[in-house]
Amino acid sequence: MSLLRLRDVAVTYRVASGEVPAVRGVSLDLAAGQALGVAGESGSGKSTLAMALLRLLPRDARVTGEILLDGEDVLTMNWGRLRAVRWASASVVFQGAQHALNPVRRIEQQIAEPLLVHGMATPAEARRKVGELLEQVGLPAWRARSYPHELSGGQRQRVMIAMALACSPRLIIADEPTTALDVMIQAQVLALIRSLIAEHDISLIMISHDLSVLASMCDRLAVMYAGRVVESGPSGEVFRDARHPYSLALSAAFPTVGDPASRRAPKGLGGDPPDPMHLPTGCSFHPRCPVALPECAFQEVELWAAGESRTAACVHVRPESVQPAGPGEGLEKQSVPVARPAEESQ
Amino acid sequence: MNITWTRRRTALSRFWRDYRRQRAGLYGAAILIAAVALALLTPLVTDPAGMDVTRATGAKMAAPSLDFPLGTDESGRSVLLMTLWGSRVSLLIGFMSALLSMTIGTVTGIAAGHFRGWTSAVLLRITDWFLVLPSLVLALVLAAILGGGTSTIILAIGVTSWASTARLIRAQTLSVEARPYIERSRALGAGHWHIMTRHVLPNVAPLVLANTTLQVASAIVAESTLAFLGADSGKVSWGGMLRGSYDWGAATSGAWWYVLAPGLCIVAVVMAFTLCGRALEAVLNPRLRGVSR
């Protein structure tokens, strides 16, 4: 049985000017010990989805669907149960550790806090545990006495990871844990996460817009666009051989150094990201899609199987659709290396 | 340009749409508009002769009646009439001293935020000095030294109340100055003047506007307090009326209308300004926009 099972999860923010459908019907499965990467451009609903998993969204967000954590629906839990689940079953590593740590409390207090709250340790044990955790993430134990601002960005992110590990959760949700970090530090942190989840047999949901990072970290990838998952599958395959034109553009945006194909030929995707309040009809990607068919403008797309344990939401993978060429091929031909002028894409 | 005009109008209507959502701000604006309108209309619809004690027609401290809806004062003048005329002075002092305070505060704040080194240090020192000093006490000293008169009161309030504005504007200036577009502008060859007037000023302007509104409110309170403590402008203002009611024992002789009318007017108008100021701040200050949860 999968550890986490999302069924048709949708999140809508109520704002003054209307409703923002930030996540629109996402279904995902995560097996125990598996690492799932969620990619997508800014505003595609990645963080919203992650926060919805533990009902951490602000009050003006409405969540529907089912979020089954170990078979139990998070959305219908009572507060007491939810509090017990939080951090003990699933913990979160936030986007900016800078802000996710309380600036006026010492590291040790913050790491020990979930242990104490969940009654998993006495204060003395907690203190010892904090030292252990810090050492696990490669920080000296005396750092426990520090305040967040005394640490560098990489160190803070490590503290966040140590904190996430505190209650030995079965799932860690990492929302862009390295985006704000430098290349070298990023490599350090990723290596750390990789070794920790392997060691402790923890499931991971990792969010990033950097497909290449996700590809190297995760077993499976899900690519989101405008609140929906548009493609999912084993990470290597999705990264190297995307079926959805958006995933393709995303993976092309990260050139392989040394690959002559991308030398002096940056690839990108024209057009503007969609406005979640005014989504295009049909396939929401069609205005930017280089291989859009006329029917894309009105016909709903859904996730179709696109190979073994792969799905993609594109007419080009629709089983019954007549494919003039292989979808990959077609895309290859039509994706232009130089961006098209903006007016065309609008 | 026509298109700019349309732009402005849409910006204005957007502002209005946002503002309309601030219910308290709407109430405030309504009261304000009413108060200002009354103050402006007063000379048109009433006769200032009624303010002349030698021509007063009422009995002394007469209770409200049809002739005198708000009763009369110690000389038999209509309290309503005095309240109306007093609003002119109170509002004038409020506006003018707020204007003075905002001018000093904005100029100092922008300069302190824009320039580095000793200019900023000196300005900041002075600002801090004025910030912590008991402004009312300082205003009283100023008023006592400079002697009475409307301009003295305006000066005393204006000169003592700009510091918090300057701090606010400086903080905002610093945050504007840290924005990349300032760097970009500098890289385009812009000088201090260009940056301060084209980038910083327009960006702090909404804040200045909101703060001015709040400042008017505190200036009106300050005026009444100064009047009570003995530094009045020599004209009939709400503060002056309250002082009069105190001097002539209105409260002990049961002339509640004389005590309450100007006092409630102060409360209402100050409140209105405050509500408007807060609403403006909420609409115009991006820092507060995010906090809607």
Added chain:
Amino acid sequence: AQRARTAQQVPRAEQSQAVRQAQAGQAKIGQAQTGQAQTGQERAVGQARAARDPQGGKKIVRLGVTQSVDSMNPFLAVRLVSSSIHRWMYGYLTVPDSKTLKPSPDLAESWETSDDKLTWTFKIRDAKWSDGKPVTAQDAVWTFNTIMTVDAAKQANGPAVENFESVTATDDRTLVIKTKKPQASMLENPIPIMPKHVWEGVGDIGAFENDRYPVVGSGPYIVVEHRKDAYVKLKANPGYWRGAPKIDELHVIFYQNPEAANAGLKKGDIDLIGRLNAPQFEALAGDPNIVQWNTPGRRAAYLQLNHGAQTIDNKPVGDGHPALKDPRVRQAIHYAIDKQALVDQVQNGLATPADGSIVPPMYQEFFWKAEGADLVTHDAAKANQILDDAGYAKGSDGIRMMPDGKRKLEMRFSIHTDTPVEDKLAQFLTGWFKDIGIALSTKKLDSNKFTEETGFTGLFDIAISGWSVNPDPEEVLATHLCSRRPTASGEGGGTESFYCDPEYERLYQQQLSELDRPKRVELIKQMQKRLYTDAPVIALYYPNNLEGYRKDRIAAITPIPEDKGILYGGSGYWPVYSLQAAALPAGPADDGSSTGLIVGAVAVVAVLAAGGFLLTRRRRSVADERE
């Protein structure tokens, strides 16, 4: 007093008046009277009573004042409240008689003067200080000599000894004062006799606060406690030579806020309050427990017109409006003023319109009443007529011009800051002056600057003024003499008008030497008439003395003078000495405050309880309300 501000001013005027009297140097010899000798027996009785009844049943009278004590040191204190308290603490050489106000024996049993009127010999009474030591002539010698020799001690009463040549004691009972010039005011000497044995060891008198309680004195009361800006507590002096007062304690309680003081009287926090202003006085009406005490005042309020201010050597000073030099303009101004309206509106009717000059009608003998052709009544038309005739034509804006057409009749009216009565007055004058084509603008000055501009530098057009007149009006009349004008460097003087009129001077000199009283009275009346018609000053009204006390607390009190006199603020101790209080089982102050205390405590507890309840409720509710 209208408000604290005015209250402070008045005593100062009175103070300086006494000084001036001292300087005027006129000798009047009082009758020697024998006072009662204080007996040890009485003292014993007093002590026994105190011992019998330490707490309950005390007779306490609480006096509200709206002026705080500036100093308990009589060498320094100038405020009315302080000098009043000193009157109750200390003996003086003489005290005004309770009926006639003429000097009567106090510590000086009797006195006589030498023929050249330069030597005064006082016989000191056999009295005791409150610490039991005898009062001797040496105490008086020390007191006067200290003021004469120590600069710091001159602050309060320096001028009163200016004319003293020497002060000596021939024996413990005999005091001899030699003066440089004859001094008529000798018997009104404002200096309390201080206990030498206590004060000798003080050191710096200017720094001493006289705060060793109980303060050793020889008056009817002993100060036992003083909290600054709060209260002074006095106890009856059981050993007082006239006999101990009939109450046990006298509390002087300070209110900054006159409204609060009034409320305090109504509520029973205080028992007596003096120097009320008209609205406060009126606010007391209708309270069955309060007696409104309204007596004719000894004060005159008048305008001072700058009719060409000059220094003592006839050099013009200041910037007075030239039109005011014209007696017709002054006359017209006089006609423009509605004195009755002022009385009604400014003084709430609690004053007398001034149909005379600067001597109030309270002094029936000296009061001159304008009648017939002399009488100036409110008549704007007549005023306009006078001005028209005099060539002051009205301009298009309704403001008149000087006959030469060069200057408008735009004048300033100088008043004190923070005096509502003067403010109101200014409003009325402005209105009336407008009717006769004179534009009046109000100029508010703090009292320092006011004195400077209206008394020395002449930087005014019209100014408010007032004077509390003594039973003999000579002093107030003297303030309009040529010799009172300031020197060129702006010093000395004491003029109230910069007036210098040969006719007036002549009358003054004449009355000085006129020993026949009716004739002298006539001369004095003529001087008033001159002032009235020439109008260097224009009297407006004579305010009444307004006071109030609780009759449920004060059983008896003797005003001074006994016939329609004042209760608080006069010289002498008669009213407070004569106080009789209704004894309450427990002091009403304690009663009031303990009820209040209980109620307050209950309120606090209730608030706390409510708060606590809310808090606990919230705790409980919050637990599962949200996450």
Added chain:
Amino acid sequence: MTAPSEVDPGTPFDVEPAGPAGPGGERGARRTVLRYALAKAGGAVLSIGMVIVATFFLFRLIPGDPAIAYTRDVPLDPAQLDRLRHQMGLDKPLMQQFLDFVGRTLTLDLGTSYEYKRPVADLIAERVGPTLVLVGTGLVIAVSLGLWQGTRAAWKHGSRFDRFSTGLSLVLWSVPTFWLGLLLLMVFAAGVGPIPGIFPTRGMEDVDAPDGPLYLLHVAHHLVLPCLTLVAVVYAQYLLVMRSSLLDEIGQDYVTTARAKGLRDDQVRRRHAVPNALLPTVTLVFIHIGFVVGGAVSVETVYSWPGLGLLFYEAIQGPDFAVMQGTFMVVCTAVIVMNTLADVAYHVLDPRVRSA
């Protein structure tokens, strides 16, 4: 005075992001605190110096002869006046007078009152106590009430309690202090209609105040109305500031982290949000001491409270420029010193700026 703005006028210190600190960080931090304290003290000294200079020139602006003002209207002969002028140092050049003034001020000689003829310093010393009682109590109540209610209002943002608190504080903020004082005095001290006057009409204590613990109760009884007035006007501002400051914090990520950890709502508030919101608020509270002192002048006048405010008011009425000048200097200095202490305390308390 500041309007009850939702925006704080900037922290009084520029918060720099701090770099990593080594194990010696604690000691280093202590050293920087010391350096900071010294710098702040230096600033305060400078400010106080500015107060002295400003006072001198401000009061030298007053036209008129201080000697004549000092003697009031008692006529003196020229020689006496000259002697007095000499005594008061008025015949010296301005610069010399200024230096003398500074020298005297530094030795706490604030001159002699025109009215009381006593050293101003003594007058002030006598009245500091009652003011401290009033302002101290008022401030403590206002701060605790304001912060508590502000916290609650922000936490239940948009609730009825929030709307009520915000509304009430806005009304209170709009009320002139003296007017509120007069109304309270008339209603609760004098008594109106059926309401008995249960509180005293004046002062801090009555004659024959009881001794011992009862004395405290006695003073407390007198303190109720003045304190209420002061608190009503002052606390509103703290409420609004705390509310907006906490609202800022509620949106922060670390609050979400805390919730993600499974903390209860009140734990999140007490342990995380409030401490962070508190620090800037407390600074503002201290900046506003000057404002409170201003309010104290009105309150002390209305209730005849024998404190510095009353002394100042009387001095204005006099006018007794010597007392005015002295009180002004002392009050300003006190406020500056308080602020400096608060700054340093803040610095010690807030780890973010501590080691910066």
Added chain:
Amino acid sequence: MTERRENAGERGSLLEARDLHVEFASRGRRARAVDGVNLAVGEGEIVALVGESGCGKTTLARTLLGLERPTSGSVLYGGAPLSYSSRALKAYRREVQLVLQDPTGSLNPRHTVYEAVAEGPRIHGMSDERDRVVSALARTGLRPPERFLHSYPHELSGGQRQRVVIAGALALDPRVLVADEPVASLDASVRGEILALLLRLRDELGLSALVVTHDLGLAWNIADRVAVMYLGRIVESGPVEQVLRSPTHPYTQALLSVLPESPSPVVLSGEPPDPTRIPGGCRFHPRCQVLAAGAAARAGVEGRCRSQPLAILPVSPFSADSHAACHYAGARLE
């Protein structure tokens, strides 16, 4: 592109930093943010400056624009040292333009696109303001320009905003564009477009560019030459293919190795270097994996690595050779 390379050697450098040092006072210490840099951008050349966070890239870029004064060394434009009088700077800034990382921040939210682009021409008192704005917008691909003139930045997407910023620079007809992480804040899908734009501008207008980045992929995407910076110094520079395909400096090697798809990452331990404490010897030696692995010792340069400072790399516009400031690399070459 090969053509460009061939006659490159003949042309001189347009913008050049010579022995540049920039220091800051940072909490009582001196931070040597730029500590001896030689760098040149030739006419029509795109140079990428890569390096870790805090190594001084931005400082170098700002100094090149005269926004920061060098402590020593000089900035040369067209061979002449930069003068810091405000007039000379203003003239200089017509020719050399800056594009910043964050297009949203680089645009004043209260200015329309027109105002933003026209700001430069206005400051420099150019007459044909509107034409310049329109053509600049058109050149950056915002077509038709009229449609955008009166938009406010918040009405545009991130990519469009960055185009507006670039248009603002182009409106002055600059010869050099200094772009500080021009795509770092853009969505991955959009960044390709902006980079393509830079390439196109170089082709169309002959614009030179210095692109500051921490992303080696970006350098690979567009640059002709790359300079790798470490702790205030350039440690390796040369043509992109050469440097990125066969890096000689251990630091460059490490940077390349941590790219996600690289097979054997060399994760350097330790924190980002601190410019207030620059180590002696080779400034990279405390983190050097070659030194740590003992290779340097084997090559007999360990001592030198630890104690002997390296010379500042020479300036070499259009040079076909790469240089590395490394004792070990030097030893291996010998």
